[in-house]
Amino acid sequence: MADPWVRKVVIGSCELYLGDCLEVMPSLGSVDHFMMDPPYEEITHTAKSKGGARRDMRADGRKELQELDFAPIDEIRGRVVELGTQCDGWFIAFCTPEGVRPWADEINASPMKYKRACTWIKPDSPPQFNGQGPASGFENFVCAWAGKGHSRWNAGGKRGVYTEMVSPKDRTGGHPTEKPWRLMRELLFDFTRPGDLVADPFAGSGTTLVAAALTGRRAIGIEQNPEYFSLACRRVRKAVLSVQQLGADLLPCVQGDMFQEVEAYG
Numbered sequence: 001m002a003d004p005w006v007r008k009v010v011i012g013s014c015e016l017y018l019g020d021c022l023e024v025m026p027s028l029g030s031v032d033h034f035m036m037d038p039p040y041e042e043i044t045h046t047a048k049s050k051g052g053a054r055r056d057m058r059a060d061g062r063k064e065l066q067e068l069d070f071a072p073i074d075e076i077r078g079r080v081v082e083l084g085t086q087c088d089g090w091f092i093a094f095c096t097p098e099g100v101r102p103w104a105d106e107i108n109a110s111p112m113k114y115k116r117a118c119t120w121i122k123p124d125s126p127p128q129f130n131g132q133g134p135a136s137g138f139e140n141f142v143c144a145w146a147g148k149g150h151s152r153w154n155a156g157g158k159r160g161v162y163t164e165m166v167s168p169k170d171r172t173g174g175h176p177t178e179k180p181w182r183l184m185r186e187l188l189f190d191f192t193r194p195g196d197l198v199a200d201p202f203a204g205s206g207t208t209l210v211a212a213a214l215t216g217r218r219a220i221g222i223e224q225n226p227e228y229f230s231l232a233c234r235r236v237r238k239a240v241l242s243v244q245q246l247g248a249d250l251l252p253c254v255q256g257d258m259f260q261e262v263e264a265y266g
Contacts, residue, residue: 004020004024004027009233011233012213016221016229018224025083031197032088033090033196034146035187035188035191036092036202038080038094040073041073041095041099043098073095081112083201084112085146087199090147092141092142092143096139113144115145117160118141118142119139119162121138124165125166154193158190162186164180164183164186168180174227175231177204180207184210185249186252187211189252194216197217198217198219199219201222203228203232204223205232206231206235208221209236213236214239214242214243214248
């Protein structure tokens with residue numbers, strides 16, 4: 001029987017698969033946690049264009065915002081939630097504010113225990129370019145516990161509010177919805193332990209795997225776009241090389257000045 005993936009690459013403690021996560025993930029067995037940035041809801045995809053035509057949003061000559069070149073989550077959200085049966089820890093999925101309710105509904109209909117929606121605040125998020133209303137300055141992610149007994153994490157009574165820049169100096173920029181690796185590092189510190197196996201079924205440019213490598217976690221990433229897959233492999237190789245040279249960052253860091261240039265892992 002043929003493998004359900006097109007290509008598999010192993011880099012350090014990270015495994016990357018080129019293929020459809022709904023076909024690949026069931027063949028990989030159980031993991032400790034899911035930490036994913038799946039496609040946005042259809043309403044967000046629609047807002048990126050008007051009548052299917054490209055709209056230039058900037059008037060300052062700088063690089064235009066990238067269009068979303070993948071399908072929205074709506075039609076497959078339930079099947080993604082079903083992947084939670086392969087997990088015995090946290091199930092975490094980023095979404096828009098409008099997406100919190102649909103995710104909660106699907107999770108509540110599953111064996112997992114829905115906990116709450118957390119918030120990622122974006123200090124450098126773009127304004128509403130057309131000036132017709134307030135811009136969005138945050139995203140959400142939903143948290144569910146898929147393990148037995150009470151949920152467990154490492155952050156005590158910490159509030160579920162995280163603040164990281166969208167476009168720090170070391171942002172790769174090769175994926176339209178790339179998450180900051182420092183944000184993913186903080187989530188790994190809060191929700192997982194060193195050595196845990198974390199799966200990202202929508203790996204994109206590999207940010208979750210980069211953060212996992214830097215913090216001593218094992219990771220699985222699945223991406224169906226060959227261009228993003230290649231970018232993810234390059235970024236993970238760089239992160240693994242950094243760990244080999246400097247060691248893993250096993251302890252949480254106190255957040256410093258987000259506007260100060262720091263060494264890039266992108």
